[in-house]
Amino acid sequence: MVELETFEHDSISKIGGKYWFHEISEEAFPGQAFSLEVGEILHHTQSEFQDILIFRSISFGNVLVLNGIIQCTERDEFAYQELITHLPVMAHKNPKRALVIGGGDCGVVRELVKHDIVKEVTMVEIDSMVIELSVKYLPNMAKYHNHSKVNIVIQDGFKYLSDLANKNEEDKYDVIITDSSDPEGPAEEFFQVNYFKLLSNSLKKDGIVIMQSSENIWLNLNYVEDLKQKAEKVFPNVEYSQCYMPSYTSGQLGLLIATHDTTNDLKKPSRTVENEDELFRYYSGKIHESSFVLPTWADKQINGRK
Amino acid sequence: MVELETFEHDSISKIGGKYWFHEISEEAFPGQAFSLEVGEILHHTQSEFQDILIFRSISFGNVLVLNGIIQCTERDEFAYQELITHLPVMAHKNPKRALVIGGGDCGVVRELVKHDIVKEVTMVEIDSMVIELSVKYLPNMAKYHNHSKVNIVIQDGFKYLSDLANKNEEDKYDVIITDSSDPEGPAEEFFQVNYFKLLSNSLKKDGIVIMQSSENIWLNLNYVEDLKQKAEKVFPNVEYSQCYMPSYTSGQLGLLIATHDTTNDLKKPSRTVENEDELFRYYSGKIHESSFVLPTWADKQINGRK
Numbered sequence: 306m307v308e309l310e311t312f313e314h315d316s317i318s319k320i321g322g323k324y325w326f327h328e329i330s331e332e333a334f335p336g337q338a339f340s341l342e343v344g345e346i347l348h349h350t351q352s353e354f355q356d357i358l359i360f361r362s363i364s365f366g367n368v369l370v371l372n373g374i375i376q377c378t379e380r381d382e383f384a385y386q387e388l389i390t391h392l393p394v395m396a397h398k399n400p401k402r403a404l405v406i407g408g409g410d411c412g413v414v415r416e417l418v419k420h421d422i423v424k425e426v427t428m429v430e431i432d433s434m435v436i437e438l439s440v441k442y443l444p445n446m447a448k449y450h451n452h453s454k455v456n457i458v459i460q461d462g463f464k465y466l467s468d469l470a471n472k473n474e475e476d477k478y479d480v481i482i483t484d485s486s487d488p489e490g491p492a493e494e495f496f497q498v499n500y501f502k503l504l505s506n507s508l509k510k511d512g513i514v515i516m517q518s519s520e521n522i523w524l525n526l527n528y529v530e531d532l533k534q535k536a537e538k539v540f541p542n543v544e545y546s547q548c549y550m551p552s553y554t555s556g557q558l559g560l561l562i563a564t565h566d567t568t569n570d571l572k573k574p575s576r577t578v579e580n581e582d583e584l585f586r587y588y589s590g591k592i593h594e595s596s597f598v599l600p601t602w603a604d605k606q607i608n609g610r611k
Numbered sequence: 612m613v614e615l616e617t618f619e620h621d622s623i624s625k626i627g628g629k630y631w632f633h634e635i636s637e638e639a640f641p642g643q644a645f646s647l648e649v650g651e652i653l654h655h656t657q658s659e660f661q662d663i664l665i666f667r668s669i670s671f672g673n674v675l676v677l678n679g680i681i682q683c684t685e686r687d688e689f690a691y692q693e694l695i696t697h698l699p700v701m702a703h704k705n706p707k708r709a710l711v712i713g714g715g716d717c718g719v720v721r722e723l724v725k726h727d728i729v730k731e732v733t734m735v736e737i738d739s740m741v742i743e744l745s746v747k748y749l750p751n752m753a754k755y756h757n758h759s760k761v762n763i764v765i766q767d768g769f770k771y772l773s774d775l776a777n778k779n780e781e782d783k784y785d786v787i788i789t790d791s792s793d794p795e796g797p798a799e800e801f802f803q804v805n806y807f808k809l810l811s812n813s814l815k816k817d818g819i820v821i822m823q824s825s826e827n828i829w830l831n832l833n834y835v836e837d838l839k840q841k842a843e844k845v846f847p848n849v850e851y852s853q854c855y856m857p858s859y860t861s862g863q864l865g866l867l868i869a870t871h872d873t874t875n876d877l878k879k880p881s882r883t884v885e886n887e888d889e890l891f892r893y894y895s896g897k898i899h900e901s902s903f904v905l906p907t908w909a910d911k912q913i914n915g916r917k
Binding site for chain 1: 624626627631633635640641642643644645646647648668669670671686687690829830853855856857859861862863887888891892893894895897898900901904906907908910911
């Protein structure tokens with residue numbers, strides 16, 4: 306165990322006799338910060354790829370932090386994990402093969418195996434340390450990391466997709482979920498046109514991809530618009546969705562979803578699932594549809610060209 | 612002007628050479644805090660009722676803080692002001708007379724006067740200092756404080772409603788918006804069954820009331836459920852809605868809306884407005900409907916009894 310009193314980290318300071326973790330990033334969200342009171346430092350290490358900090362917070366359960374940015378907290382992770390997973394899976398008519406790029410906390414894998422229709426889940430994570438630590442400190446997120454449907458590959462996602470591009474249609478995927486960290490760090494190349502091309506080449510004809518948008522509509526609407534336009538250079542059918550996430554910047558997360566299938570209205574589930582309200586805590590068919598309804602000013606800028 | 616270097620306030624501390632305002636409340640949201648970098652202290656005073664702090668932030672414009680809690684920032688105030696105003700006004704078929712309890716920043720008044728159908732707006736604010744300072748430091752919010760349709764009364768809202776209860780139907784209101792601060796402070800009595808009774812007695816038969824729920828579904832779902840049940844002791848038709856608000860706790864604000872009219876589906880606008888997308892930046896008919904769609908776990912607990 307790490308002693309809090311003697312632990313030194315740029316993101317942790319003492320206010321009024323208590324220790325707080327501050328998520329401060331001049332580059333990503335200047336002038337604003339979300340803070341969590343720290344109960345205990347569970348683990349801190351510098352992996353081959355990034356600074357990994359895991360602490361027990363006073364009110365959000367255990368928290369995983371990569372390079373100073375909160376990746377998930379036990380209290381609200383289900384919102385993000387469910388929406389990024391169930392939007393593409395439910396928008397697809399028959400999603401048998403799913404690929405996760407990143408997602409080392411295994412939360413997306415946990416959501417994918419809930420679907421009987423999904424037969425095969427491959428997760429490609431660059432940093433094995435994130436998986437190991439999640440199994441230990443985020444057991445409810447990582448509980449299906451060794452599920453019989455799940456195959457975990459420790460590799461750079463970009464490399465994995467490059468190799469896949471030349472393969473046959475049956476080796477490609479119905480759903481590809483990019484669950485990466487923000488562009489500042491190892492995930493930088495996931496937010497470029499080239500990445501959308503790689504995704505496109507790794508998808509079956511009617512396949513669906515989804516990724517987090519890094520910025521959100523409040524923080525940097527121009528960035529979100531730009532990212533959507535990059536996706537539109539590759540995919541003819543692209544939509545932007547968002548969900549409430551108290552522990553993420555601006556209290557929300559944006560998601561970009563795309564497909565080559567122009568007959569598929571991604572904003573609606575294409576199937577129903579029995580016992581939906583027992584399987585899911587955040588997602589429902591109604592949540593699916595409403596997650597695409599943007600405030601007027603953002604809708605105009607992002608979707609106005611339609 | 613107040614010198615930042617020598618200014619002392621419980622909510623402001625220096626991190627990495629910069630001054631940050633931390634919204635910390637052991638009582639209201641233990642263990643989590645939103646922080647804004649401070650550019651300049653514009654005003655600080657103790658009014659008859661509360662501690663009032665106004666500062667220029669680095670990234671959210673000017674910020675009004677009462678008793679240490681952020682009331683509004685110039686960057687995102689429109690989300691809250693629009694939803695709390697346009698939900699009841701648009702759900703009502705013919706809202707001629709509107710009453711605002713609280714709302715000293717005059718943002719709700721600004722939204723109300725946008726509607727030609729609204730002929731008369733009364734705002735009852737207990738603390739005249741909040742209005743004066745908003746006119747000076749939040750000019751875009753307070754710009755219609757002296758509009759010809761607007762009548763401002765400096766009085767305790769509870770007292771104003773008590774006097775109204777014995778008056779005739781024509782003196783009562785079509786829409787009553789309670790735009791108060793949280794229960795910790797002068798607004799405490801706004802979150803009790805008695806207050807819903809007072810609102811009920813001040814409404815026309817098909818009138819609609821709305822108020823902020825103080826807590827949100829992530830922070831304290833039991834409190835939200837409890838508040839809704841209090842409202843249901845007085846009103847047969849009560850719904851819970853939420854909007855994205857980056858500068859509020861958990862990045863959102865919850866709203867409780869109620870009416871005696873059981874034929875009115877509050878979740879849908881009952882009218883349309885011309886040039887909706889020019890009048891409003893956040894609100895639209897689609898936003899109206901989707902703001903009532905709650906994540907599954909919260910929907911079950913709050914609306915499950917239906």
